Amino acid sequence: MLIDTHCHLDLVQSVTRLDDVLLRASDNGVHIIINPSINLDSCTEVLQITEKYSFVYATIGIHPNEVGKVMLQDVIPALESKLESGKVVGIGEIGLDYYHQDTEPALQRQCFDLQLELAITHRLPVVVHSRNAMQDVLTHIRNHYSPIKAESLAGYNGVLHAFEGSMEESLEAIHYGFLIGFGGPLTYNNALLKQSIARHLPLDSMVLETDAPFLSPVPMRGQPNEPANIRIIAQKIAIIRECDIKQVETQTTINASKLFHFGDAIVSA
Numbered sequence: 001m002l003i004d005t006h007c008h009l010d011l012v013q014s015v016t017r018l019d020d021v022l023l024r025a026s027d028n029g030v031h032i033i034i035n036p037s038i039n040l041d042s043c044t045e046v047l048q049i050t051e052k053y054s055f056v057y058a059t060i061g062i063h064p065n066e067v068g069k070v071m072l073q074d075v076i077p078a079l080e081s082k083l084e085s086g087k088v089v090g091i092g093e094i095g096l097d098y099y100h101q102d103t104e105p106a107l108q109r110q111c112f113d114l115q116l117e118l119a120i121t122h123r124l125p126v127v128v129h130s131r132n133a134m135q136d137v138l139t140h141i142r143n144h145y146s147p148i149k150a151e152s153l154a155g156y157n158g159v160l161h162a163f164e165g166s167m168e169e170s171l172e173a174i175h176y177g178f179l180i181g182f183g184g185p186l187t188y189n190n191a192l193l194k195q196s197i198a199r200h201l202p203l204d205s206m207v208l209e210t211d212a213p214f215l216s217p218v219p220m221r222g223q224p225n226e227p228a229n230i231r232i233i234a235q236k237i238a239i240i241r242e243c244d245i246k247q248v249e250t251q252t253t254i255n256a257s258k259l260f261h262f263g264d265a266i267v268s269a
């Protein structure tokens, strides 16, 4: 069984019929999908999708590129009111984006802080987006979380989705209880750094994601991405690590289940 830890089904449905997409996902062994929200409207839309499909779960949050469109003081009460849904498994996607110029960095940092505090208050993992901002993202992580001890049995604090950093930065994130998300870009010919990180990190620090409908893996580039393609990412990691795809499938599913508090029952299902 595979888990797509980052898939925007609310955006996928505007390009492809959701029933078809989800059938193909299931045919490829993808039996759980996490759908992150990017703003308050998308939280509502995503929660509607989770009500319709039992195997789809939501994270709720304001994406850094959307921060400028909300009143900061409204963010936490609005998100808190949605936490009661049994399908919310985390806060995200939240973070910092200094590449797109949609929102002032200082405002992004304030909103990131508020949402990290919300996650910690409610003991929820975070789904973090970083674009040209990895050092600042790590500073926020250090400010809000403690390093995880090797012998700790506690769960993970979050995931750095579509990881953009260096080997050193990935190790620091892991030290603070974060998982590293790998998706389509890992399959690109020029993705040598990502491939080297995917080869050397311990398998228990990695999760798989499509970020559909974006970032289709090779050989699906040019087509809308979809959760069925998680199998291509798992296969790529198996090739890079010279191991069996089964091993990648099992361990990344255990990691994602632990991250989103699904428990062992799901992994053995």
Ligand SMILES: [Zn+2]
Residues within 6 Å of the ligand: 006, 008, 036, 093, 211
């Ligand atoms: Zn995303």
